[in-house]
Structures are given as structure tokens and as C-alpha cells.
Amino acid sequence: MRVCVIGAGHNGLVAANVLAEGGLNVDLFESRGKVGGMAETLEFMGVKVSRASYVLGLMPLSLVSKFGIPTISQDPFQTLFLDGQVMPFWRDHERRRKELSKLGLTDYEEFDRKLIRFKEIVEEKFTFLDAPPSLTEIAEAAEKAGVEEVVRLTSRQFLRRYLPRYMHRAFIYPGMEDAPAYLVAYFFSPSWSIVPGGMGTVAKVLAERATSLGVRIRLGSSVSRIVENRGKVKGVEAAGKFYQCEAILSSASPVVTWQLLGETSKADPGVGRWVKYNMVLRRMPTLPQQLIPFSHSILDLEAGELLFHSVLDGTMGGTVASFMGDMGELEEVIPDLKENLLGVDVLDASKAEVEYNIPGGNLNHLPMRPPYLFDGRPGYRTEIEGLYMGGAGSYPGGQVTGIPGFNSATALLRDWKTLSGHT
């Protein structure tokens, strides 16, 4: 059976791998001249930068090891510098909890335990699925494990229960405060790691593996239409040609997928307001004294999130840093930043909307809040026979997880086996 996969972001690449491994004949269409989507390494001023995503931490370890994705595990994985206090987050649970409790954060231990317990449940029961779960299913499982507040409370209520207000920003993105505390758990991970060579390496490894399994990766091939007849897929039109296929798996945003069917979007992607600065520096600038021992860690500052990739990865070709936040405020914390800045690539939501074809510049394809959580996100199967969705817009959502790509491809393979009588 021939399958057309739309989009060679990391999810499309994961899906192509799974489908080819399952014995299907796969064509992967990508609008851009390179693979990876928002998992991209940009060659810029003679160095490498992780253009959009910059750390890997939400991909299940089973997928990281299945696909052989290399990582560098910095420890502490993250360091908060808020309200004049340095808070290192160590990978080891006990060390992390002890150190933060010592810093006067007496309720931190319980907060961390609850998040980790909840994440274990999600990993065990709600990760590799045939269809998205409902909020009720997740809440019931959380209740049984005594961590129902992670689902029942809003992020704001949950954070207030355990942490001083100045710390909240490190655990939740703006706009998610009134959504279930599930999101605090979703983004919390003691596995946040750096990928050598930048996040494009994730895509490179997946693309090489897919090619060796026979996947044809068609770069510069933008799909302009999904062709269906009487509710059944027939193929895609790309770069002025028609490609017949019996199944289509789209990892493009669901809004784009509906447009390709000639339908108006059933969802509102919102309007992104983020800005990311990819900096090339003459040398390492002078950090506040307390932060120097943690310069290899993800630094969460009042100004935003900062990462010096080159401290840990000598393959970047120079001193490079990623920053998402307020540049003016960052210059106050690091006064010699400006004089050491050789160049900066600025990526914002409106630029990304065009470059990655993500409506609204939404880096999660659809908002990560109700009504787009759990089974409020599109399922892997659609109303059209043979059409599947498996990008960040599907459950469980955005970030470099590989889960929607893996689950949608597995659902497609299962349906194919049932229909064709294959075992």
C-alpha cells in the first residue's frame, strides 16, 4: 500500500519510519528545502544554532532510544534565577527535592512528587494510544493514584498551593494559567537535554533512518490539495503533479490539513506572541557570579529562558545562545552581552507562520488549553477514510515528542492490517 505523508517535521519523519518499518510504501512531502520543521539547525554566520526548538525533554525515552537520537544530559538540567535566588534542578529526584527544600521551598518536595507520579501514570497509560483519551479517563487514573489535583485544579491554583508566586512563570507559559494543572506536568521534565549539533540532528537521524527503510523524501514539494472522493482519499497534488495513494498521514497543522481538503478550519490556532533570539557571540559574556557554575544549564531568568548551547556542545562552531524573552531585561542581567554580540537571528511568530506554515504562528499547531486538550485535539483517524493526522496538533500536543507521529502511523498500520487481512 502506498502512503503519502505530508510534512517532514520530526512527527512526519517518525510516522514515515514507523510506516516503512511496517512494510508500507512511503512518500514524504515537505514544502521546505530541508527536513525537520521546527526541529531545525540553522547554519548562520559560520556557526550552528537551533533555530526554533532548542531542548529535547518530552520525547519518551523508548522513542529516543529506538531512533538512536543523541543527547547531552546537562546537570542541573535547569537553573532558576528568580528574585535574586539560584535554584538548581538536578536530574536526580532526591537531590533536587532536598536542595530546593533547603532553600526554604518547604512544599517543593510534595509538588515535585505529585508531578512525577502523575507523569508516570501518563507515560504508562496515556502515551502510546490508538485514540486520544478523555479528561474523565485521565482524571480517574489520577484520582486512583492520589494526584487528582493535577487534573482538577487550574495551573494557577496548583502552583499557588506549593510555590511562591515568583516561581510560577518557570512552570507555565502565559495564557495557560487557567487551564488544568495537567499542563504544568506536561512541560515539567527532568530529562530536558541538549542535542549535539542542534535540534536539526533529531530530524537528520530520523531522515537517514527513513531513507534507509525506503522512504522517498520529496523536499520542496508542497502539497496543495488532498484529493478525496465520496469520503475516501485518492491522493495528493504536490508541485503540480498528482500522486495516487491509498492513505494520507498529515503532520502539518490541522488547520492546514483542513485547508488542503478545501474546508474552513474547525479550530482556532490563536495568535502567537513569542520571539526567539539565536545569538552568535564573540565569547562567553559575564554572567552574574551565582550563575557561573550553572552556565551549562537551561537558565530561567526573570527576563526569559536562556541557553548557551556551546558550553556543552563543541560542534556548534562558536559561542551560541538561544533566548526567548525580553532582550532589554536580559541586557540588564548580562551587561556585556551587547558588546559581545556578533549577530542575531530573530524568529518570531509571524515569521514562523510563513516559514513553517503554522497558522497563527502557533508552535504547538493548536493551543495547549481547553478546548484543545486530550480528545479536544483532533484524533489520529479523521472523518475521511484513509486520512490520518499526526502532527503537534494531535494528542498529546506540541513540542518535540514524536508521540502524535508514532501513534497516528501505528493506527494507520493497524487499520491496514485489519482491512487487508495481514497479521
Ligand SMILES: Cc1cc2nc3c(=O)[nH]c(=O)nc-3n(C[C@H](O)[C@H](O)[C@H](O)COP(=O)(O)OP(=O)(O)OC[C@H]3O[C@@H](n4cnc5c(N)ncnc54)[C@H](O)[C@@H]3O)c2cc1C
Ligand atoms: C521558538 C520555538 C521554540 C521551541 N522550543 C521547543 C523546545 O525547546 N523543545 C520542544 O520540545 N519544543 C519546542 N518548540 C515546539 C516544537 O518545535 C514543535 O511543537 C514541534 O517541532 C512540532 O513538530 P511537528 O513535526 O508536529 O510539526 P512541524 O515542526 O510544524 O513540521 C510540520 C512540517 O510540515 C511542513 N508542511 C506544512 N504544510 C505543508 C504542505 N502543505 N506540504 C508539505 N509540507 C508541509 C512544514 O514545512 C513542516 O516542515 C519550540 C517551537 C518554537 C517555534
